[in-house]
Amino acid sequence: MRTLLAVTRRELAAYFATPVAYVFIVIFLVLLGALTFSVGAFFERGQADLAPFFTFHPWLYLLLIPAITMRLWAEERRTGTIELLLTLPVAMWQAVLGKFLAAWAFTGIALALTFPFVVIVNWLGSPDNGVIVAGYAGSLLLAGCYLAVGAAVSALTRNQVIAFVLATAACFVFTVFGSPVVAGFVADAIPPAVLEAARRISLIGRYESITRGVISARDLVFFATFIAFWLYANAVIVELKKAG
């Protein structure tokens, strides 16, 4: 446990060791604000909720989460510190989980800094704060899924740019599978059974139902399984690379 915490703490500190973390948080908040207020028509809708705010999270995460995860393993490979990390008495699961938790905590910090939206909407009206809490939980879970994919992809390469592009592509696939636009577009081309299977592993449908305030055990189990699967894949990739 102490080892896991040490790994997580170091990774989290590494984010803030350079200005990149602050730049990232500012970009996240500015983009989210711009999208919510202009594209999402936050004021014009005249409703006291954060629906326009949460709608954009999956798309924003698509670009920003790979930026968080790209360095996790690729940087260690490039600088050679992976040899140090993997020859310390750190179990593989501790290294993988430690890095993931640090990235998740960083995302949590960025997400927590969106609290002014909650303040504004409570000041202007009387929203259902339960739904807002559910929205944040859903957003954090969705971020966790993207992070797990991104971390695993980062272990494939020593090049951060490649890690970024691959992670974005992979997350994109898992996001759009379920979106009605894509489903309608490819409905003629692929068999319904495949479409149904694709919809089941897509993230966005489940995310949207959570942000509407519907937290079902099945969705939670799905998110947990999705994250666990990718963390396991991450460990397998690192282990395979050792066999060189």
Place this chain on the structure above:
Amino acid sequence: MTAMIEVEGLTKRFGPVLAVDGISMSVRRGEVLGFLGPNGAGKSTTMKMIAGFLTPTAGTARLCGHDVLAEPLEVKRRLGYLPEGAPTYPDMTVLAFLRWVASVRGFAGAEHRARVERAIRLTSLGEVLYYPIEALSKGFKRRVGLAQALLHDPEVLVLDEPTDGLDPNQKHEVRRLITAMAPQKAIVISTHILEEVEAICTRAVVIARGRLVADGSPESLAARSRWHNAVSVRVLPDQREAAIAALEALPGVARVEVARTDGLVTISALPRAGQPIEAAVRQALSAASVAPRELRIERGRLDEVFRAITTGRAADALCEAA
């Protein structure tokens, strides 16, 4: 005493390239094993496999009885490992980095503090504690890597080129440190510097093209040189011919080599089969009334032996007996 490091048929294949080919050896407590070989011979690959960073294609390594494949964490707890190039996290300060290593190794409280302080003291890092590692010189970076490897006072040390990039004073310090720790530990160091092997290693292992080609004490390796027991004398230029004739006439002398240095002529007599020829040389010279200004017995030239056994041209440089 039992072996602390046992390497059994360690083999590593990268695609079509056989980087390490069935290396077996064992290292006991108190031994300092010098791991020699040309670049690309498989030294670092072997060390990475012993440390559990690379998975061997075949064979295994055991540290203190723990198999690196079956019980990697037990091995890593007992091992201090300095990877090739001494990688450390560049954005951390020296102190933060060493504290992190201590935490990862499971130390807490007073012991945590004591371990970090001891590592800093051993490697003389006191003056750069608050510098980010990326701002340090190559020598300091290497010492941070060394501090990390020594922090938990491990029973087994595997150090990949511990003195690379250090200045002569720092090299001396590190060698002293290794010699001081040697009696309680089993130590493996890889190096290119042959004088280092003679200075601190109790045993030298040479690998070439992934295979173990020599294993013995530095002295026994040097004894394989055709220079082993050679006698070099320095004489005045006018006695040159007489000295050469006297030495060439000796039955125990295989070859005579001449070099001119600062006014005097150095004449070396290389013995047949490494036999001691000092007495015969002294006798022959005084019979020829040559008075050498200086007479020196060579122990053997390790660099020559190294070149000969790693390039496979043994006949060039080794004496016939070896």
